[in-house]
Amino acid sequence: MNSPELIKYQALVDELNHHARQYYVLDDPEISDGEYDKLYRQLLQFEKEHPEQVSFESPTQRVADAPLTHFEQIRHVVPMLSLGNVFTEEELHAFEQRITKRLQKETGESFSLVYAAEPKLDGLAVSIRYEQGILVQAATRGDGQIGENITVNIRTLPSVPLKLNTKQPPEVLEVRGEVVMLRSGFEAYNSWAEKHGEKVFANPRNAAAGSLRQLDPRKTAKRPLSFFAYSVGELVTEKHFGTHFEVLEWLATLGFQINQLNTLVKGLTGCSDFYHRIGQLRAQLDFDIDGVVYKVNDLSLQDTLGFVTKAPRWAIAHKFPAEEVTTVVEDIEVQVGRTGSITPVARLQAVTVGGVTVTNATLHNEAEIYRKDIRVGDTVFVRRAGDVIPEVVKVVKSKRPKNSQIFKMPTHCPVCNSLLFKEEGEAVLRCVNGMDCDAQRKESIKHFASRKAMDIEGLGDKLVDQLVDSGLIHTPADLYQLTEQQVAGLPRMAEKSAQNLLIGIENSKKSTLSRFLYALGIREVGEATALTLAQSMQTLENIMQADIDSLTALPDIGQVVSGHIIAYFKQPQNRTVISQLIGHGIQWPDIQKSDQNNQPLQGQTVVLTGKLNQMTRSDAKAALQQLGAKVTGSVSTNTDLLIAGENAGSKFTKAQSLGIKIVDEQWLIDTINQR
Numbered sequence: 001m002n003s004p005e006l007i008k009y010q011a012l013v014d015e016l017n018h019h020a021r022q023y024y025v026l027d028d029p030e031i032s033d034g035e036y037d038k039l040y041r042q043l044l045q046f047e048k049e050h051p052e053q054v055s056f057e058s059p060t061q062r063v064a065d066a067p068l069t070h071f072e073q074i075r076h077v078v079p080m081l082s083l084g085n086v087f088t089e090e091e092l093h094a095f096e097q098r099i100t101k102r103l104q105k106e107t108g109e110s111f112s113l114v115y116a117a118e119p120k121l122d123g124l125a126v127s128i129r130y131e132q133g134i135l136v137q138a139a140t141r142g143d144g145q146i147g148e149n150i151t152v153n154i155r156t157l158p159s160v161p162l163k164l165n166t167k168q169p170p171e172v173l174e175v176r177g178e179v180v181m182l183r184s185g186f187e188a189y190n191s192w193a194e195k196h197g198e199k200v201f202a203n204p205r206n207a208a209a210g211s212l213r214q215l216d217p218r219k220t221a222k223r224p225l226s227f228f229a230y231s232v233g234e235l236v237t238e239k240h241f242g243t244h245f246e247v248l249e250w251l252a253t254l255g256f257q258i259n260q261l262n263t264l265v266k267g268l269t270g271c272s273d274f275y276h277r278i279g280q281l282r283a284q285l286d287f288d289i290d291g292v293v294y295k296v297n298d299l300s301l302q303d304t305l306g307f308v309t310k311a312p313r314w315a316i317a318h319k320f321p322a323e324e325v326t327t328v329v330e331d332i333e334v335q336v337g338r339t340g341s342i343t344p345v346a347r348l349q350a351v352t353v354g355g356v357t358v359t360n361a362t363l364h365n366e367a368e369i370y371r372k373d374i375r376v377g378d379t380v381f382v383r384r385a386g387d388v389i390p391e392v393v394k395v396v397k398s399k400r401p402k403n404s405q406i407f408k409m410p411t412h413c414p415v416c417n418s419l420l421f422k423e424e425g426e427a428v429l430r431c432v433n434g435m436d437c438d439a440q441r442k443e444s445i446k447h448f449a450s451r452k453a454m455d456i457e458g459l460g461d462k463l464v465d466q467l468v469d470s471g472l473i474h475t476p477a478d479l480y481q482l483t484e485q486q487v488a489g490l491p492r493m494a495e496k497s498a499q500n501l502l503i504g505i506e507n508s509k510k511s512t513l514s515r516f517l518y519a520l521g522i523r524e525v526g527e528a529t530a531l532t533l534a535q536s537m538q539t540l541e542n543i544m545q546a547d548i549d550s551l552t553a554l555p556d557i558g559q560v561v562s563g564h565i566i567a568y569f570k571q572p573q574n575r576t577v578i579s580q581l582i583g584h585g586i587q588w589p590d591i592q593k594s595d596q597n598n599q600p601l602q603g604q605t606v607v608l609t610g611k612l613n614q615m616t617r618s619d620a621k622a623a624l625q626q627l628g629a630k631v632t633g634s635v636s637t638n639t640d641l642l643i644a645g646e647n648a649g650s651k652f653t654k655a656q657s658l659g660i661k662i663v664d665e666q667w668l669i670d671t672i673n674q675r
Contacts, residue, residue, distance in 0.1 A: 009046050013058050020158050021255055057163045062155050071148040074139040078233040080127060081144055081310055083317040095316045096268055099305055106304050106636035115294040116244045117274040118262045120317050122288040123180035123208045127233055128154060133169025135162050143451055153212050156221035161255035170237035177229040181207040182286045185224030202356060204288050229256040236611050240649060243297045275318050291319035300650045306634035322383035324393060327351035329378045332407050336415050336439035338447055339523050340430040344369050346392055353384050361390040366409045367427045377401040415439040435475060442468050444521050448476040452527055453519030454511060457504035466490050477580035479505055509585045523564040538591045544569045599628030607635050609652055610645030612665050623672050643668055
């Protein structure tokens with residue numbers, strides 16, 4: 001093939017990608033559908049005749065030929081955090097007071113804040129990674145740390161560029177945004193699906209999530225999905241940005257769709273005006289939203305504010321009031337949780353709330369059910385709290401049946417018949433039968449196997465129920481004695497599924513002390529508390545033998561949590577299970593005890609910024625902590641040291657302005673080696 005033909009082919013690829021962007025991203029088509037189809041057929045003919053010359057960015061290459069067998073897991077380099085919520089003007093005011101107070105404390109200055117205000121799209125959050133301008137990977141948000149690899153499915157979305165629209169692409173760009181199914185596309189798809197006997201979706205959000213999790217990307221390609229970019233994660237570039245809005249404008253030039261309703265507002269008044277304006281437009285929009293988002297626009301102020309455990313301090317979601325509908329309570333049952341808590345649940349006459357069919361709603365606890373006086377047969381208002389969890393708001397007492405009976409909480413566990421107990425000062429009834437109660441046994445094993453705990457791939461909730469009901473497992477330790485024959489013999493299981501489960505169980509044996517502690521399911525010991533225990537006490541033996549004084553001396557561990565920890569390890573059956581788990585090969589690397597006399601950064605506050613080449617960010621943070629440093633995410637007057645990798649951004653500039661000592665990655669490595 002001669003060069004002019006190749007040039008003509010590349011020009012055709014570029015022209016088709018240009019028109020796809022005009023249509024799907026900018027909503028401003030320049031040619032008719034018929035003209036586009038004609039060009040596309042020319043492209044297909046050329047590629048058929050010259051398959052060796054097919055370009056990776058050709059629109060024909062968006063869909064893979066074969067379905068996946070499963071979704072791989074991907075760890076996010078920069079965690080995908082969720083946002084905090086406010087529902088009232090008072091809560092919004094409290095949010096701004098918190099951040100302005102913190103900014104004044106950190107900088108000594110007062111601020112009149114400008115916010116980037118955006119509609120909060122109701123879809124599926126994803127991250128899309130580009131290297132040297134080429135799409136290489138896409139993942140769901142997952143739990144914020146680990147998501148699922150959906151690269152082949154994301155490639156099918158016409159609003160996602162396969163190659164960035166720039167001659168000077170960043171070395172690395174991770175774009176974050178929301179995949180949605182527009183209402184117009186949702187209605188058209190459901191109409192088609194109904195005619196062809198395919199699955200009809202309940203609402204656009206479920207449609208978007210279900211479409212992205214198709215193992216066959218050819219099915220995803222048939223769904224009318226759109227991607228709206230709203231931020232970046234990992235970014236390695238020589239470009240510098242001062243505001244969030246500058247980042248969005250840059251993403252638009254690269255070929256991404258940015259919501260046209262995004263705007264800048266000043267202070268609480270501007271936020272409130274935006275909230276009410278979007279609320280009035282909500283019914284007219286072609287996409288579902290469940291609120292608006294406010295982000296401090298100045299990136300240096302974002303750095304100063306930093307993050308709490310699971311959310312940025314500099315952003316908040318202002319949610320719309322939940323939709324309320326009426327239905328009838330057909331029954332009230334109680335469920336038993338992992339720690340024995342007894343929760344009343346209303347079984348409802350099916351009703352649609354916010355596009356989702358609801359048949360159950362939590363009644364929280366005994367005090368709540370009596371306060372609202374909810375009875376079987378009552379007509380009630382139901383809403384999805386935060387547009388997620390169904391709850392009963394109130395009873396329509398004028399419609400109450402004359403023979404209604406006041407609901408009484410059971411005195412015995414509905415699963416194991418043990419006497420229920422309420423601790424002093426608690427509102428919750430509990431079954432104290434522990435792992436001898438099948439309900440608690442199932443929930444404890446599900447927690448043990450969960451992603452943030454032992455992360456046993458292939459062990460879902462239904463399979464745990466089967467394993468317990470069949471008598472194959474009674475404690476988490478029994479998982480490590482399962483055989484392929486036992487698992488394959490269960491209903492809806494096969495040899496391959498059994499093999500995969502046993503591989504997942506075997507892989508889980510290599511863990512960390514903090515994950516193991518969290519997996520044990522000790523009351524009120526979450527991920528953060530488990531990490532504190534592991535880092536402070538170093539060994540499981542030390543933790544099991546700890547007394548109340550040594551535990552309460554640790555950061556953020558008070559009397560109540562200490563009591564739960566001590567009570568857990570006093571139980572002989574718990575100690576037996578732990579011994580069995582370790583006997584089955586569960587292990588973790590030793591935690592090195594810090595030498596207080598050999599910690600050159602003892603008491604110093606250190607910030608990491610930029611790209612590190614010789615170690616990961618998490619390894620660097622761990623090393624700094626071993627050197628005695630406190631590692632934070634933002635530069636302030638309290639910062640003692642900034643470690644700057646390649647392409648350091650606003651944190652570097654701020655550290656310079658404050659006269660903070662700045663060193664490079666090699667300095668950190670030399671310091672570690674000198675210990």
